[in-house]
Amino acid sequence: MIYTITLNPAIDRLIKIKGTLTKKLTNRVQNVEYDLGGKGLHVSNVLTKFNIENEALGYIGEVNQQLMGNILAKKSIRHHLLVEDGASTRECMVVMDDTNAGSLMITENGFHVSEKSHYKLIDFLNQFVTKKDIVVIAGSMPPNYTIAQLQEIINTIKSKNSFIACDLSGEALAAVVDMGINFIKPNQYEVQVLLRDTNTTLIQKIEELARLIDYVVVSLGKGGSYVAHKNAIYHVSSPSVQEQNDTGAGDVFVGTFIAQLVKGKDLQTIMKYATGCAASKVTKHNSTDFDVKEAESYFDRISIKKLGSDDYVVS
Structure with a gap:
């Protein structure tokens, strides 16, 4: 089972x-649509589209x-979201126009999570998570949530020996880098x-992180990404596409990476699917949609180069 925590x-x-x-x-509005927000929930949506069993955890108002x-049901996302009494799940307003020049996002902060809800989540993890599971923690922290929590x-x-x-x-x-987790995806x-x-370059910093963490993915925006694993670092290019809304593209990358x-x-295939699906997401107007077949059509436009080598790796 894969659990996502938002x-x-x-x-x-x-x-x-x-x-x-x-x-x-x-500025006159043509139409308004509601979609799923929050990185972990986006990852659950990706896993569901790949028919990977998963359950979304976290807090809603x-x-x-x-x-x-209704949004979760429409996307067939299995979940165990803890409900905070009297609170309202935050809204993120994503504004797009006819220029296809990208989106503008305006986000609310979110609600305060009670200590009671926090320990309900801890109890759930203690009861259900096993060493065979993967847990993905993604997104921002609630306003009152502490690093200690x-x-x-x-x-x-x-304590369950799960992949994190x-x-x-x-x-x-x-706070989590030194805790022995398995995957991170910061930007440069x-x-x-x-x-x-x-005194160290970006690549040297990635090498340092890779000594602590199994998979280090560093997003470079339109420049693609660096992926570090097993003493090797790869530069993965991103195909040029017609951008409509880049909201959620990084989450599609993470969800696809975990799914593959x-x-x-193999890692080369994982990188191509993750990059291709993220590129497909950028061409869609909402926050979650992507097309796997479209992603596969981008594969010949995605180059994977192992740093320190002049040879391009092909899958």
Whole structure:
């Protein structure tokens, strides 16, 4: 079983503006659509599309519980989300226009999670997680959530000897790096902050992280990614596509990477599927959609180069 944990879920409100989004003018809305928000929930959506058994964990608010429930049901996502009384799951407004120049995101902070809810999650992990499972913790922290609480979650999972993947940032990312987790996906700027030694290059910092963590993926935006595993670092290029909405592309990468890992694929195949599916996501207008066949059609436009070698690796 794969469990995803989204500590600060969201409901994405996708707003399509007619024409070009312009300040100080009336920007008229063509249509509004609701979609799943929160990195861990996005990962669960990807795993579900790959027919990988998974269950989404985390916290949602009571006030708009029905709306979130309808979205989860539409996407056939199995979940055990703890409901916080009197709270409302945050909304993320994603604004797009007719220029296809990318999206603008405006996010709410989220609600305060009670200590009672936190320990309900700990109890669930203690009861159900086993060494055969994978746990993916992804996304931002609720406003009042502490690093100590995050570490308690990590330690609970580690006590089960489970594979732990984290897509976190800032202080949360720094806190888990030394805890013996198995997968991280920072971007290049987060790596620079994570390891403050100014005398080392980005690649040297990735090498240092790879000595601690089995799989290190560093996002380079349109420049693709670096993937480090077993004393090797690869640069993976990203195919050029017509961008509509890049929201959720990184989550599709993580979900696809984990899905292919579970399927027992070799690393080169994993990297191509993850990169291709993320590129497919960028071409869609909502926060979660991607097409596997479309991703496969990008494979010949994705190069994988092992650093330190002039040879390109092909799958």
